[in-house]
Amino acid sequence: MPHLALPALASYLRSHGVPVIQRDLNIEVYEAILTERYLEQGLARLRQDFGAHGDRRPARRPLPPRDKVQWALASGPRLAAQVEAAVNVVRSPAFLDGDRGEHAFQTIAQSLELVSLPHFPSSLQLTTYIPPTYVDRSRSLLQAVRDPQRNIFLDIFRQGIVRDIARERPDIVGISIPTMGQMLAAMTLAFLIKEAGLPCHVTVGGPHISMLREQLPKVQAIFDLIDSAVLFDGEEPLLRLAEALDSDGDLSKVPSLIYKDGQQIRTIPYGEPQKVTDLPMPDFDGLPIGRYLTPAPVLPLLTARGCYHGKCAFCNVGYGGFNAYRQLPAQRIVEQMLAVKQAYGVQHIFFADEAISPRNLRDMSALLEAQGSPVHWCGCVRFEKALSAELLQSMARGGCRMLLFGLETASEPIIQRMVKGTERATMGRVLDQGAAAGIWNHTFFFFGFPGETIDNAQETVNFVYEHKLGIHSASVGTFLLERYAPAYLSPEKYGITHIVHDPNRDLAIYFDYRVKEGLDEKTADLVASRLVDVLPAKRYGHFYVNDVYRFLYASHLHQQGRRLPPWLLPEQGQT
DSSP: OOOSHHHHHHHHHHHTTOOOOOOOHHHHHHHHHSSHHHHHHHHHHHHHHHOTTSOOOOSSSSOOOHHHHHHHHHHHHHHHHHHHHHHHHHTSGGGGSHHHHHHHHHHHHHHHHHHHGGGTTOEEOSSOEEOSSOTTSHHHHHHHTTOTTTOTHHHHHHHTHHHHHHHHOOSEEEEEOOSGGGHHHHHHHHHHHHHTTOOOEEEEESHHHHHTTTTGGGOGGGGGTOSEEEOSSOHHHHHHHHHHHHTTOOGGGSTTEEEEETTEEEEOOOOOOOOGGGSOOOOOTTSOGGGSSSSSOOEEEOSEESOSSOOOTTOOTTTTSOOOOEEOOHHHHHHHHHHHHHHHOOOEEEEOOSOOOHHHHHHHHHHHHHTTOOSEEEEEEOOOTTOOHHHHHHHHHTTEEEEEEEEEOOOHHHHHHHTOOOOHHHHHHHHHHHHHTTOEEEEEEEEOOTTOOHHHHHHHHHHHHHTGGGOOEEEEEEOOEETTSHHHHSGGGGTEEEEOOOTTOTTOSEEOEEESSSOOHHHHHHHHHHHHHTSOOOTTGGGGSSHHHHHHHHHHHHHTTOOOOOTTSOOTTOO
16 A cells, blocks of 8 residues: 555645656565565575575674575575565455465565565565664664665665656655655665766655654754755645745745755744645555555545544654644545545555544445445544444444554553543443444554553453454554653653663654653563463464555455454464
């Protein structure tokens, strides 16, 4: 599934007469790697470095484990011969056939493990990328973008996107960086553009850049790779940037921009939040809709920007800036869903909201049901009292196949401490009634919020077992102290006695901390890992790897009239 940033920005710029080429380098990297030729090249490099039997140890450090290299050398020819067929299976309904889909998924996962070994300790996986160094340290990041040994993106970008940029000669190259995990790839592309001397303005944006807005001006070396950074909503700043570069080049008139002016880094004040009702529908033209690694295409949309609750102590919604909640009316949302279906033949919509409001859930569902429920959809919602059994049934009839809930904790004292605004009784009722309506419930919860005790954590564990028939999948983690979250901005209010600010981590967005009482980070990790260790194994685990696969699996089960399997119960036929 593509990230929504590109089609949203492309649509706005195109509506103002700015031509745009949009490229999703996430899928392009996987397409470049998951080929017989690339795997054979990876094997050749392993043989060159480690010998035919993996018993040679090069002088460079760090090195992958010997047994991993030997596994890759032994399994590599088989994986190279099978990987392209596996990609075809994942892109087809055959992925939803348990045995075929599982085999294809494992072939791809092992192929990615193999091609990562020459770049160890880098690890490229289907759902994440683990960089070879700390990308929250500018010195390490700037070294890694130039490192041909450990940076898997250098050769791929040189042979692909950089050549295309040289041929197409755009005036601006905009790079969206939604997460820290994409920081190295993004800065590698920027480095290669500058290295090639291409005459274009390189700008970066996205949530991760907005979170680094105070740090970037202090790291002047970053601006050897980029020309500017766009903060928060990017539509209007990008348009003004294009206009400025097309006229007198005066960037001081561009809102929400950080740029280098001579030897000085300047930050232009933020513009007003864009009214979501004034924005055109996202434009996916130019994206490879049918080439994503999913058995059916899934496209993202939004019902709103911001969060209508916006108070959770662990969340940095708005990234420390404005959290102006802006909502589309249900009629507009449904019109967009139907337009996407007609234009791209897509029957699955993933709403990328922080949380869809109960009013829109009610009105959307009624409108969609009246039109015969033409699409399947899912999205994040809060445990609200307004989610009655009747509304959940209406949502299911209107095409809702999965809901993602931020459960976080089921301990009432910690719910209050988090300023979560939910109630344990409501959470349990909504899960049970949603499951009864035929909706797949996915929950997120974590351990270690400051002040949480082992007894509080046990309350959460007890709750999920009490409602095991209403939970179909879950993401379990531990508390992360994130820049601009209320717990970071007012640590003493939440029992945090010390935040560790390492000066070497000058691009950090997560921080170590000390608490006055309750679980420390190590104990919280132990609680989470112990829970995960006792979970029943799933015969076809590939259906649970990410939200898109879960969504499509839930839709598939609904179409077949099959029951939704509870997360905490062994599957039929298993013990």
